[in-house]
Amino acid sequence: xxxxxxxxxxxxxxxxxxxxxxxxxxxxxxxxxxxxxxxxxxxxxxxxxxxxxxxxxxxxxxxxxxxxxxxxxxxxxxxxxxxxxxxxxxxxxxxxxxxxxxxxxxxxxxxxxxxxxxxxxxxxxxxxxxxxxxxxxxxxxxxxxxxxxxxxxxxxxxxxxxxxxxxxxxxxxxxxxxxxxxxxxxxxxxxxxxxxxxxxxxxxxxxxxxxxxxxxxxxxxxxxxxxxxxxxxxxxxxxxxxxxxxxxxxxxxxxxxxxxxxxxxxxxxxxxxxxxxxxxxxxxxxxxxxxxxxxxxxxxxxxxxxxxxxxxxxxxxxxxxxxxxxxxxxxxxxxxxxxxxxxxxxxxxxxxxxxxxxxxxxxxxxxxxxxxxxxxxxxxxxxxxxxxxxxxxxxxxx
Numbered sequence: 286x287x288x289x290x291x292x293x294x295x296x297x298x299x300x301x302x303x304x305x306x307x308x309x310x311x312x313x314x315x316x317x318x319x320x321x322x323x324x325x326x327x328x329x330x331x332x333x334x335x336x337x338x339x340x341x342x343x344x345x346x347x348x349x350x351x352x353x354x355x356x357x358x359x360x361x362x363x364x365x366x367x368x369x370x371x372x373x374x375x376x377x378x379x380x381x382x383x384x385x386x387x388x389x390x391x392x393x394x395x396x397x398x399x400x401x402x403x404x405x406x407x408x409x410x411x412x413x414x415x416x417x418x419x420x421x422x423x424x425x426x427x428x429x430x431x432x433x434x435x436x437x438x439x440x441x442x443x444x445x446x447x448x449x450x451x452x453x454x455x456x457x458x459x460x461x462x463x464x465x466x467x468x469x470x471x472x473x474x475x476x477x478x479x480x481x482x483x484x485x486x487x488x489x490x491x492x493x494x495x496x497x498x499x500x501x502x503x504x505x506x507x508x509x510x511x512x513x514x515x516x517x518x519x520x521x522x523x524x525x526x527x528x529x530x531x532x533x534x535x536x537x538x539x540x541x542x543x544x545x546x547x548x549x550x551x552x553x554x555x556x557x558x559x560x561x562x563x564x565x566x567x568x569x570x571x572x573x574x575x576x577x578x579x580x581x582x583x584x585x586x587x588x589x590x591x592x593x594x595x596x597x598x599x600x601x602x603x604x605x606x607x608x609x610x611x612x613x614x615x616x617x618x619x620x621x622x623x624x625x626x627x628x629x630x631x632x633x634x635x636x637x638x639x640x641x642x643x644x645x646x647x648x649x650x651x652x653x654x655x656x657x658x659x660x661x662x663x664x665x666x667x668x669x670x671x672x673x674x675x676x677x678x679x680x681x682x683x
Contacts, residue, residue: 353379369420373399390420421453429622431463440470456572461659526595574682600658600679622667
């Protein structure tokens with residue numbers, strides 16, 4: 286039996302990102318220091334203010350390494366060929382000023398993204414190989430080279446690459462997902478299922494009322510009200526799997542006591558789950574962190590909102606708690622509003638994705654799910670006039 290994972294609940298923020306952005310913007314207007322500029326660029330990134338980031342950083346001659354990468358990402362978000370060229374130039378500058386192999390690896394992974402967008406797949410493959418040589422644990426490089434190998438039918442090469450990365454100490458979501466996808470592409474569906482580990486390591490729990498509450502229904506009603514009036518509530522967020530959804534990227538604030546109470550219940554539920562699954566030889570279990578941060582965000586969908594196929598890039602264990610679920614979803618018989626686990630056909634191939642199969646989870650209020658962060662999942666539009674509210678979470682190694 287391995288030692289218990291020490292779980293630290295994320296620190297509640299005193300103010301919302303929008304409020305912090307206003308404060309830092311005012312401070313930068315008075316003091317154009319490089320440190321304040323970098324802080325402002327980071328907050329603008331969280332706000333999806335990509336034009337403002339480009340305007341802020343393009344004229345600066347003393348950009349830091351983080352600023353070059355933020356400029357790269359802002360250019361990517363504008364999605365034009367000229368911006369992709371500018372992103373590659375910023376990534377090259379980041380590579381030149383990188384202080385460590387890890388930083389240079391990150392810059393090269395960004396450059397490879399530009400090369401892929403510019404239809405230079407062969408160059409990107411070389412760039413990504415160098416990125417992984419410098420840092421075998423680079424998640425972005427692993428994700429991108431896996432997609433290239435799969436697109437060109439090089440699933441055996443991808444399996445060999447994941448083996449070598451694992452020997453080098455890599456053990457993260459993108460590596461585990463890439464291995465499952467490579468097995469599926471090779472037609473080895475049983476091995477793909479074993480690599481994913483969803484059947485072995487997922488669990489559902491009906492949450493009991495938190496201390497001080499007589500029923501989970503009453504708690505959920507209060508929690509829903511808190512989330513719907515949250516100052517961080519926003520529509521859409523670039524770079525996430527959410528489509529046509531409302532989100533709260535940091536629901537845990539000093540003004541959200543019900544969120545904090547829920548996170549304490551989730552932490553306890555995770556600890557119980559980890560005690561039950563224990564330790565073992567599965568690569569995901571061997572990567573179990575000694576200490577981890579419980580990080581959360583909220584997703585609220587109207588009738589047309591949904592999540593595309595995705596994994597949780599930063600997590601080891603992930604999950605979701607359902608705060609409000611329309612009756613048409615909870616008592617329905619179709620996929621509307623449900624959560625599905627499987628493989629994306631665009632990566633695994635249509636035949637392999639179909640053979641791997643899809644497991645459908647029907648949401649209901651008070652239900653908490655826990656599953657490996659590398660398990661691909663998606664949701665479907667629910668088509669009702671009500672809102673579906675859930676709080677997603679990651680257990681992130683620290």
